[in-house]
Amino acid sequence: MIYMLDNILFGNTLRDWGLSLLIVVAALVVNKALVFLYDKLIRKITSRSATKLDDVFFESLERPVLLGVVLAALYFALGRLRFEPELVKVISMSLKVVVILDITWFVARLITGLVRENFVDSGDEGQRGRFRIDSKQLPLINRTVLIIVWLIGVVTALKNIGVEVSTLLGTLGIGGVAIALAAQDTIKNIFGGVTIFTDRTFRIGDVININGVEGTVVDIGLRSTRIRTYDHRMVTVPNYSLIDAPVTNISSEPGRRVVLELGLTYDTSPEKMRKAVDLLKSVPERVAEVRHKDLVAVFTNFGDSALTLTFIYFIRKSADVWETKSAVNFDILREFNAAGLNFAFPTQTVFLEKDH
Numbered sequence: 001m002i003y004m005l006d007n008i009l010f011g012n013t014l015r016d017w018g019l020s021l022l023i024v025v026a027a028l029v030v031n032k033a034l035v036f037l038y039d040k041l042i043r044k045i046t047s048r049s050a051t052k053l054d055d056v057f058f059e060s061l062e063r064p065v066l067l068g069v070v071l072a073a074l075y076f077a078l079g080r081l082r083f084e085p086e087l088v089k090v091i092s093m094s095l096k097v098v099v100i101l102d103i104t105w106f107v108a109r110l111i112t113g114l115v116r117e118n119f120v121d122s123g124d125e126g127q128r129g130r131f132r133i134d135s136k137q138l139p140l141i142n143r144t145v146l147i148i149v150w151l152i153g154v155v156t157a158l159k160n161i162g163v164e165v166s167t168l169l170g171t172l173g174i175g176g177v178a179i180a181l182a183a184q185d186t187i188k189n190i191f192g193g194v195t196i197f198t199d200r201t202f203r204i205g206d207v208i209n210i211n212g213v214e215g216t217v218v219d220i221g222l223r224s225t226r227i228r229t230y231d232h233r234m235v236t237v238p239n240y241s242l243i244d245a246p247v248t249n250i251s252s253e254p255g256r257r258v259v260l261e262l263g264l265t266y267d268t269s270p271e272k273m274r275k276a277v278d279l280l281k282s283v284p285e286r287v288a289e290v291r292h293k294d295l296v297a298v299f300t301n302f303g304d305s306a307l308t309l310t311f312i313y314f315i316r317k318s319a320d321v322w323e324t325k326s327a328v329n330f331d332i333l334r335e336f337n338a339a340g341l342n343f344a345f346p347t348q349t350v351f352l353e354k355d356h
Contacts, residue, residue: 020077027073031066038062052117060109067102071095093161100160104153111149112142143221201242206251210237214250255291255314256321262332263306263344272341273299273307279335280311286335287327289319306344 215229280297284290301308
C-alpha cells in the first residue's frame with residue numbers, strides 16, 4: 001500500500017497529490033471554523049459597539065476571506081506539485097486574477113455597505129444618513145458603484161497579468177467603433193439614470209405621468225425605469241427619454257386637484273345660486289378627506305342650457321382619490337336635492353312663428 005503512493009500520476013506521486021488534496025480540505029475546515037467564529041463571537045461583539053462601521057467591515061470581509069482561504073490553499077497545494085512551465089504560468093496568472101477579483105469583491109461589498117449605513121436616510125430621526133440620500137435610490141446607487149468598482153478591478157487584474165488595456169482597446173479598431181456606436185443608446189440610458197438620481201425627478205414608489213403613461217415607479221435601473229400602471233401592467237421606459245420628456249410627479253403634489261363643473265337649471269334664483277356656492281364651500285366640513293385650503297366654488301358661466309358652477313377642491317395626500325371623489329359627489333347630490341337645487345340637462349326651446 002505504501003509503495004502505491006510512490007506511483008506517478010501526471011508527473012507527481014500519489015502521495016504529493018494526496019497531501020495537496022489534504023491542504024484544500026484543511027482550508028474548507030478552516031472556513032467552517034471561521035464561519036462559526038463570526039456567528040458566535042465577532043457578530044455579537046460588533047453589534048454591541050456604538051458605531052456601525054465595524055459591523056459593515058466584518059460583514060463585507062466574511063465571504064471574501066472564505067474565498068481567500070481557499071485560494072491560499074490552492075496556491076500552496078498546486079505550488080508543491082510539478083507541472084509543465086506553460087501550465088505553471090497559466091495557473092499562476094489565473095490565481096493572480098482571482099485574488100484581485102476577490103479583493104475587488106470585498107471593496108465593492110464594503111463601499112455599498114458604507115453607503116447603506118452612513119449616507120442613506122432610513123426614515124428614523126436618530127439614524128439619518130449624513131447626506132440624507134433617500135433609501136429608495138439605493139438600488140441605483142449600488143449598481144453605479146458596483147459597475148465602477150468592478151471595472152477598476154478587472155482592469156487591474158488584466159494589467160497584473162501583463163495585458164496592456166490601452167493596447168487592447170486600440171486593437172479593437174473598427175470593431176471597437178462599431179461596438180461604441182451600438183452601445184450609444186445604452187450610454188445615453190446610463191447618463192439618464194444618473195440624471196434621474198442627481199436631479200431627484202422622482203424615486204421608487206412615486207406615482208408619475210410621462211407621455212400619457214401614469215403609474216407607480218417600481219424600479220429605477222441604469223438603462224430603464226419600470227412603471228406599474230393602474231391596470232397592473234408593467235411599462236419599461238428608457239432612461240434617456242425621461243430626460244427630454246415632461247414628467248409629472250403626482251406624488252409630490254400636496255393633494256390631488258379635482259375640477260368639477262355643475263350645471264343648474266335657468267329657473268334657479270340668485271339666492272339659490274348663492275346657496276349652491278355656499279354648499280360647495282362647506283364640503284370639507286362633511287368630507288374629511290377634502291382640504292379646506294385652496295378650495296374654489298364660483299358661479300362661472302351662463303351656458304347654453306345651464307347656469308354653470310365651477311368647483312375646485314384638493315384631496316388630502318393620504319386619502320384614497322377614487323373613494324374621496326365618490327364621497328364628494330354623493331355629498332353634493334344629497335345636499336343639492338335637499339336644498340331644492342335642480343341639475344340641468346341639455347334642452348332646446350323652439351319658437352314657432354305663426355303664418356299671418
